[in-house]
Amino acid sequence: MGSSLSDLVQCQGLFLMIFVLGIGGTFSYGFQVSMISYPSLYIKNFINDTWQERYHSVIDEQTLTLLWSFIVSVFSIGGFLGTISSRYLSAKYGKKKCLMCNNLLLIAAAFLWGFSKMTKSFEMILIGRFLCGFNSGLGCCLHGQYLGEISPKKRRGFTSVTLSLFVNMGKCIGQIAGLSELLGTESLWPLLMAIGGIAALLQLVTLPFLPESPHYLLIQKGDREGCQKALKQLWGEGNHQEAIDDMVKEQATMKKIKPINVLELIKDRSLRCQLCLLIIIGVTIQLSGINAIYFYAFDVFRTAGFAQDRIPYISLGAGICEFLSSILCSLIIDKFGRRMLLLWGYGLMAFVLVLLTTILSLQHQFFWMPYCSIALIFLFIFIFATGPAGASFPVIVELFTQSSRSSALTISMSLHWVGLYVIGMIFPYIMKSLGTFCFLIFTGFISVSWILIYRFLPETKGKSIMEIKAEFNHLNFRKKYAQSMGENPPDKHTTCTKL
Numbered sequence: 001m002g003s004s005l006s007d008l009v010q011c012q013g014l015f016l017m018i019f020v021l022g023i024g025g026t027f028s029y030g031f032q033v034s035m036i037s038y039p040s041l042y043i044k045n046f047i048n049d050t051w052q053e054r055y056h057s058v059i060d061e062q063t064l065t066l067l068w069s070f071i072v073s074v075f076s077i078g079g080f081l082g083t084i085s086s087r088y089l090s091a092k093y094g095k096k097k098c099l100m101c102n103n104l105l106l107i108a109a110a111f112l113w114g115f116s117k118m119t120k121s122f123e124m125i126l127i128g129r130f131l132c133g134f135n136s137g138l139g140c141c142l143h144g145q146y147l148g149e150i151s152p153k154k155r156r157g158f159t160s161v162t163l164s165l166f167v168n169m170g171k172c173i174g175q176i177a178g179l180s181e182l183l184g185t186e187s188l189w190p191l192l193m194a195i196g197g198i199a200a201l202l203q204l205v206t207l208p209f210l211p212e213s214p215h216y217l218l219i220q221k222g223d224r225e226g227c228q229k230a231l232k233q234l235w236g237e238g239n240h241q242e243a244i245d246d247m248v249k250e251q252a253t254m255k256k257i258k259p260i261n262v263l264e265l266i267k268d269r270s271l272r273c274q275l276c277l278l279i280i281i282g283v284t285i286q287l288s289g290i291n292a293i294y295f296y297a298f299d300v301f302r303t304a305g306f307a308q309d310r311i312p313y314i315s316l317g318a319g320i321c322e323f324l325s326s327i328l329c330s331l332i333i334d335k336f337g338r339r340m341l342l343l344w345g346y347g348l349m350a351f352v353l354v355l356l357t358t359i360l361s362l363q364h365q366f367f368w369m370p371y372c373s374i375a376l377i378f379l380f381i382f383i384f385a386t387g388p389a390g391a392s393f394p395v396i397v398e399l400f401t402q403s404s405r406s407s408a409l410t411i412s413m414s415l416h417w418v419g420l421y422v423i424g425m426i427f428p429y430i431m432k433s434l435g436t437f438c439f440l441i442f443t444g445f446i447s448v449s450w451i452l453i454y455r456f457l458p459e460t461k462g463k464s465i466m467e468i469k470a471e472f473n474h475l476n477f478r479k480k481y482a483q484s485m486g487e488n489p490p491d492k493h494t495t496c497t498k499l
Helices: 002-010 012-023 026-035 040-055 061-093 095-119 122-150 153-177 189-194 197-209 214-220 224-235 241-256 262-267 269-286 290-303 308-336 338-361 369-386 388-398 402-456 465-476 478-484 489-493
Strands: none
Touching: 012 026, 012 122, 012 153, 012 197, 012 224, 026 122, 026 153, 026 197, 040 061, 040 122, 061 095, 061 122, 061 402, 095 122, 095 189, 095 197, 122 153, 122 214, 122 388, 122 402, 153 308, 153 388, 214 224, 214 241, 214 402, 224 241, 241 465, 262 269, 262 402, 269 388, 269 402, 269 465, 290 308, 290 369, 290 402, 308 338, 308 369, 308 388, 338 369, 338 388, 338 402, 369 388, 388 402
16 A cells, blocks of 8 residues: 555646546547437427428428437547647657647537537537537547656556546546436526537646656657656656667657658558557447447346436446446556557457347346346446456557657547447447347357457557567567477467467
């Protein structure tokens, strides 16, 4: 305990930086994702009333559905555009300046939402959602890059996992604020949407007092003195020469290999294995079944006999469970490692999905079955947040060096936004066609990913970025290594996990 408190005091600058980055980064994304479902009915009524006042006719159901769908989906479009622009903006202006300017977009969106009802303009909601999406896409990428570059080696897992922790915190706050006793009412829904701007304002006024990324200062700006000052501000007084030496090695590599863009990353054979793992991990998060779990939760709660007005509180309980589980993940990830959390997490999730499919198929046969379903839903959320949700991002950050990390995160976040949009479009049809058996599809995806992760992903805990790269070089260039070492052809099948 004494050691933990000592670390907390010594690295108070790092923890403050994590909080400031998180509150204006993935927290905002999580808040927007969960909050938008609460005012949906009121926004639809507002669109209908505004339409009647403008055109003196009732809006038809198809047009209303189209407008609402566009309001929801334009968030993903803005997020995708923000993601693909993150590499260029961060390289040109630096992550700190980009984050500060990015906050202005969310503040502008908050003003649009706050005054939309007063001005009787649903177009302001649409524009605000687009700006908010761009803010989230750019902010999540910059947040992730910043975290990967400010954390010491022994705390890199904890630091990186806070990305998902702040997402879940944002979801919980959004659920709480959206309750009918607070802001989820017909008169207060514009305020509910607008309060997300407070987080952006908080980051805007505090970030100028915090340091730029030490990696950015040394590797891209060549400012060794500024890097040392930033490290002391973040990690406290002490000898940080080892970290600087690792950055110098990375800088020496970058002098030979210039920063690469997305297309160059895709073509680079030396990063082929890392890129494949990035895609596997990113896609599996989307196809893990967590969206299906939340979708079916309402039906399960109703079947269990809970009143309609109580279900939001039970859903809030699920959100709190996910948030507390992400806290647990941040505490254990540097002890057990990323690979173990991914393998155990996905293995248990596949098992729970099979059980849940069976129980949901029988829930009308026995009165106690719905309660088993509720227990399995909470168990699945707990496993997901403790394992894959928290461990996926640290792995992605650690697979790439400074020269390729921004492009890798651009690909990862682009997969996220595209997946979010596509799943939102086709998921209801899958549910309608397969019902509870849709969980078996997710079980299949998880099982295939488990095999690939087990086969090709090494443990990255406690290793420098250059050490991790050296391990992957043995896989990406295994034929060359086999020839240079005089090995026989069968040895070419050696994988990263054996090293």
